[in-house]
Amino acid sequence: MVSINGLSKTYKEHKAVNSISFDIEKGRCIALLGPNGAGKTTTLQMLAGLLTPTSGSIEFAGYEKKDYRPLIGFLPQHPSFFNWMTPREFLQFAGELSDVPKKQLNARIEETLAFVSLQDVKNKKIGGFSGGMKQRLGLAQALLHEPELLILDEPVSALDPTGRRDVLELIDQLKSKMTILFSTHILHDAEQVCEEILMLKDGELKWNGTLEALKVEFDSLAIKLQTQEPIGTFLEQLDYVEDVKYNDLTTATIALSDLSKTNELLQEIIRQNTTLVHYEMLQDSLEDAYMKVMER
Ligand SMILES: Nc1ncnc2c1ncn2[C@@H]1O[C@H](COP(=O)(O)OP(=O)(O)OP(=O)(O)O)[C@@H](O)[C@H]1O
Numbered sequence: 659m660v661s662i663n664g665l666s667k668t669y670k671e672h673k674a675v676n677s678i679s680f681d682i683e684k685g686r687c688i689a690l691l692g693p694n695g696a697g698k699t700t701t702l703q704m705l706a707g708l709l710t711p712t713s714g715s716i717e718f719a720g721y722e723k724k725d726y727r728p729l730i731g732f733l734p735q736h737p738s739f740f741n742w743m744t745p746r747e748f749l750q751f752a753g754e755l756s757d758v759p760k761k762q763l764n765a766r767i768e769e770t771l772a773f774v775s776l777q778d779v780k781n782k783k784i785g786g787f788s789g790g791m792k793q794r795l796g797l798a799q800a801l802l803h804e805p806e807l808l809i810l811d812e813p814v815s816a817l818d819p820t821g822r823r824d825v826l827e828l829i830d831q832l833k834s835k836m837t838i839l840f841s842t843h844i845l846h847d848a849e850q851v852c853e854e855i856l857m858l859k860d861g862e863l864k865w866n867g868t869l870e871a872l873k874v875e876f877d878s879l880a881i882k883l884q885t886q887e888p889i890g891t892f893l894e895q896l897d898y899v900e901d902v903k904y905n906d907l908t909t910a911t912i913a914l915s916d917l918s919k920t921n922e923l924l925q926e927i928i929r930q931n932t933t934l935v936h937y938e939m940l941q942d943s944l945e946d947a948y949m950k951v952m953e954r
Pocket of ligand 1: 669672673674692693694695696697698699700701
């Protein structure tokens with residue numbers, strides 16, 4: 659749906675984003691991960707058409723016009739509102755700015771307010787809203803014109819656990835309707851709702867692929883084992899065992915070269931007539947994969 663090629667942003671001498679290229683496939687939900695200062699906000703602002711790239715291109719397939727902003731819904735990291743407005747008034751204003759046809763606007767506002775569960779407070783002043791309510795209103799603003807690509811900059815980072823869950827659930831529901839790209843520090847959130855991951859560090863793209871592929875590439879399965887009697891040396895002789903580290907005579911952590919051999923290993927231990935006290939599979943989390951990508 660979108661093709662990003664050699665996108666860069668330089669502030670004086672500092673390369674905030676350094677020639678990144680990736681494609682966004684229609685219908686995908688993509689998480690943009692990276693440490694503070696990695697260039698996430700700069701990238702999303704360039705995609706949203708708020709920041710002019712120093713170089714590179716952003717192209718929407720089959721879209722001839724240069725200004726593609728009508729196709730985009732954007733929720734900034736720190737959305738700001740007029741506190742004296744009500745959600746209805748704010749969405750009326752936002753709808754006019756994003757050219758929602760007048761005839762459809764009222765219905766769209768009601769529909770969107772219902773979606774973000776703000777219907778009951780639609781005539782209350784935004785100034786009295788909690789952070790979670792404001793974030794849901796910000797999301798409503800981004801959705802109002804039914805964009806093809808929804809870009810969310812850290813949509814849940816500033817929220818409490820309930821607010822986070824609410825916004826993540828909304829994102830999850832939106833996945834079937836539009837393509838979503840959102841940045842986050844929280845790996846667990848990315849894992850919960852996304853199937854694709856982009857990782858930025860120092861303005862460079864360090865990973866671009868599916869969550870599945872990330873797990874496969876960085877997954878290492880280890881088995882933690884404790885026996886009643888000393889383990890002995892039989893483990894090293896198994897061809898699917900890559901490495902064995904002994905904590906003491908009865909405890910070992912075993913790295914397997916073949917992830918499908920866990921049952922075989924278990925059977926081998928029983929065949930050795932060893933009494934098993936503890937058998938645990940230690941699998942890499944997304945956090946482990948993230949650390950490995952960042953370090954390589
Ligand atoms: N307007 C600006 N002028 C100069 N430098 C900037 C400007 N905006 C961003 N930068 C720098 O560009 C780099 C990337 O910033 P950016 O805000 O995109 O990172 P980020 O990944 O979104 O970080 P965070 O997670 O902290 O929000 C940082 O080193 C930042 O200091």
